[in-house]
Amino acid sequence: MPSLNLGSSDKGVFTVDADVVVTGRTCVIGTSGSGKSYAVGVFCEELCKAQIPFALLDVEGEYSGLKERYEVIWIGEDVDCDLKWAELNVKELARSAPDITPLILDVSETIDPEVKVDQFLKQIYSEVSSRRVPYLIIIEEADKFAPQVGKRLQIIEEIARRGRKRGLGIMLCTQRPSLVDKNILSQCSNQLIGKLVIKNDLEAVTQFFPGKGLPKHLTSLSPGSFYALGGLSPVPLPVKIRPRETTHGGITPLLANRAVKPSLELSRFRTLKPKELILGVPYRFDHKEVSARIKKDRRYLFFGEEEVIENVQLVYHPLIELRIRVQSGFLRKRFLDKFLTIDGRTGAIVKFENRVVFKETLTPLLGLEAHDIELLKALDSDKEVAVKDINMAPSFPEDLIKRSLRSLEKKGFVKMSKYGKVKKVRRTIDLPKIQLNEEGLRLERINLDGARKGKVKVKLSGVKDVMETLLPGSELIGSTCFYYPFYIIKLGLGKKYRFVKVDGLSGEMVDF
Ligand SMILES: Nc1ncnc2c1ncn2[C@@H]1O[C@H](COP(=O)(O)OP(=O)(O)O)[C@@H](O)[C@H]1O
Ligand SMILES: [Mg+2]
Incomplete structure (x- = not known):
C-alpha cells in the first residue's frame, strides 16, 4: 500500500504506511482546538489520493470541504449534500461502501445520530468481515459514542477488538481520552497525541509513552503539533501536520458548483418515500x-x-x-459555537419573538469584498471623516482605501464630499448589529x-x-x-x- 504524507518532523517528511492506518487502530487525541479534525482531514486527503475507501463520522459538519478536490459522498442534512439521511437506505449504503468513493457521514444536524451510526457500523462490519477487504472507519468524538460510563455503541468495541483481522480499521478522535472506554482506547496501537491539559486526560495517555513518562511540552503544544507514537513512529516523534489542501471547517462556499460529483449512481441508495420529508x-x-x-x-x-x-x-x-x-x-x-438564523431568500437576520421577525438584512453587504466591509466598519454613518484620517491597519494601504472607497461610492454605500482640498466621507448604510444565539434551533x-x-x-x-x-x-x-x-x-x-x-x-x- 502507498504511504500517506501527513506533515513533517525534525527528520524531514512525516509519512505513514497506509496499511498501518487503514486496517489498524489509531487514536487522535488533543484538547479542543489542538488540530485533531484538521489532522483527520489531512489523513482523509491522503486516503483519497491513495484511493483507499473509508467512512468518516463527521459530528461537527466540518469535512465537506474535501469535495473541493476529491470524490467523496457527503451524506447529511445540508441542502448541498449528495444524499440526505432521511432518504437513505443505510444498510444498502454500508454494503456498497467498500466499492465506492469515501463517505462523509455528517451527523452534525441529525436528530438520531447513534441509530444511524450503529446501523452503518454493524453492516459495514459484517460486510468487511465476509469479504475481507480493507476499510477504515473514522469516528470523531469517540468519548460520545464509546464512553467509559454511560450508553455506548457496542459495535465500536467489537471493531476495535476484532476488526483488524478482518480488514476493518478504526480511527478514534477525542478531546477527553479519560472519558473513552478504556478497553477501546488501550486497543489503539497507533497514536497521535496533541496538546492536553486536564490531569485525568494526561494520565489516560501515559500508557502510550514508553519509559520516562509524558513529555513536558504536551501541555503547551500548538495547534497542528502532535506526538506520533506506536505504529506511527517507533519512538515518540514530535510532528507538525501539513497544511490542508481542501478547506477545513465544513462550509465551503457554493460547494455544489465546485464539488466533484461522485460518479456512481447515488440513486441506488435512495429509498423511495411516498411523501417528501x-x-x-x-x-x-x-x-x-x-x-x-x-x-x-x-x-x-x-x-x-x-x-x-x-x-x-x-x-x-x-x-x-x-x-x-x-x-x-x-x-x-x-x-x-453560536448560531444565527437568516432568511434564505433575502439574507435578513431572523429572530424568533413569539413569531418570526425579519430584522436587518445582510444582503447589500453580500457582494462586497472583505476589505470593503472592513472599510465600512471604520466609517461613521452620522459623521464625516477626512479620507486621510481613516484609521486602518498597516495591512490596508492607502491605495486600497482609495480603490475601495470608489467602489463603495458607486454602490451608494458611502457619500464623498470635497471641502477645498480635503476629501471627506460618510457611510450611508447601516451595518447590521449581529447578536448570536447561544443555542441552535x-x-x-x-x-x-x-x-x-x-x-x-x-x-x-x-x-x-x-x-x-x-x-x-x-x-x-x-x-x-x-x-x-x-x-x-x-x-x-x-x-x-x-x-x-x-x-x-x-x-x-x-x-x-
Ligand atoms: N496542522 C495545522 N496547520 C494549520 N492550522 C491548523 C492545523 N491544525 C489546526 N489548525 C488550526 O486550528 C484550528 C482548530 O483545529 P481543529 O482541527 O478544528 O481542532 P480540534 O482539535 O478541536 O478538532 C483550525 O481551524 C485551524 O485553523
Ligand atoms: Mg474537532
Whole structure:
C-alpha cells in the first residue's frame, strides 16, 4: 500500500504506511482546538489520493470541504449534500461502501445520530468481515459514542477488538481520552497525541509513552503539533501536520458548483418515500384554524365586514441557520459555537419573538469584498471623516482605501464630499448589529404534504465573508437550511383583493 504524507518532523517528511492506518487502530487525541479534525482531514486527503475507501463520522459538519478536490459522498442534512439521511437506505449504503468513493457521514444536524451510526457500523462490519477487504472507519468524538460510563455503541468495541483481522480499521478522535472506554482506547496501537491539559486526560495517555513518562511540552503544544507514537513512529516523534489542501471547517462556499460529483449512481441508495420529508418547523395552526382566526380578528378586516377568504396556502419558507465558531477566553483561547438564523431568500437576520421577525438584512453587504466591509466598519454613518484620517491597519494601504472607497461610492454605500482640498466621507448604510444565539434551533423532519416550498437565493460564500468580517475572530463553520411554515392568505371583496401572511407557528400576522 502507498504511504500517506501527513506533515513533517525534525527528520524531514512525516509519512505513514497506509496499511498501518487503514486496517489498524489509531487514536487522535488533543484538547479542543489542538488540530485533531484538521489532522483527520489531512489523513482523509491522503486516503483519497491513495484511493483507499473509508467512512468518516463527521459530528461537527466540518469535512465537506474535501469535495473541493476529491470524490467523496457527503451524506447529511445540508441542502448541498449528495444524499440526505432521511432518504437513505443505510444498510444498502454500508454494503456498497467498500466499492465506492469515501463517505462523509455528517451527523452534525441529525436528530438520531447513534441509530444511524450503529446501523452503518454493524453492516459495514459484517460486510468487511465476509469479504475481507480493507476499510477504515473514522469516528470523531469517540468519548460520545464509546464512553467509559454511560450508553455506548457496542459495535465500536467489537471493531476495535476484532476488526483488524478482518480488514476493518478504526480511527478514534477525542478531546477527553479519560472519558473513552478504556478497553477501546488501550486497543489503539497507533497514536497521535496533541496538546492536553486536564490531569485525568494526561494520565489516560501515559500508557502510550514508553519509559520516562509524558513529555513536558504536551501541555503547551500548538495547534497542528502532535506526538506520533506506536505504529506511527517507533519512538515518540514530535510532528507538525501539513497544511490542508481542501478547506477545513465544513462550509465551503457554493460547494455544489465546485464539488466533484461522485460518479456512481447515488440513486441506488435512495429509498423511495411516498411523501417528501424536509428539515423544518412543523406548523401549529392548520388551514381551518388560521382561517377562523383571520375571520375573528377584526384587525384583518380591511375591506369591512364582508371581506372573504379566497384562498389559504401553506408555504414553507427557507431559513438558514448558521453555525458560527467564536473565540472566547482571555488567557486560554476557547472556541464556542453560536448560531444565527437568516432568511434564505433575502439574507435578513431572523429572530424568533413569539413569531418570526425579519430584522436587518445582510444582503447589500453580500457582494462586497472583505476589505470593503472592513472599510465600512471604520466609517461613521452620522459623521464625516477626512479620507486621510481613516484609521486602518498597516495591512490596508492607502491605495486600497482609495480603490475601495470608489467602489463603495458607486454602490451608494458611502457619500464623498470635497471641502477645498480635503476629501471627506460618510457611510450611508447601516451595518447590521449581529447578536448570536447561544443555542441552535431544534429542528424536525416534517412532511411537506403538498405544501409549497420556497427556494434559497442567498449565496453562502458571501455570507461567510460578511459574517467573519463583521464579527472578527469568528468562523462560519456550518449552515443548515430548514423550512418555516407561513400561510399566505388571499382576502377579497368583489374585484379587490389583498394578501396577508400568517406565521404558521404562532398564528400571528407577519410583515412581508
Ligand atoms: N496542522 C495545522 N496547520 C494549520 N492550522 C491548523 C492545523 N491544525 C489546526 N489548525 C488550526 O486550528 C484550528 C482548530 O483545529 P481543529 O482541527 O478544528 O481542532 P480540534 O482539535 O478541536 O478538532 C483550525 O481551524 C485551524 O485553523
Ligand atoms: Mg474537532
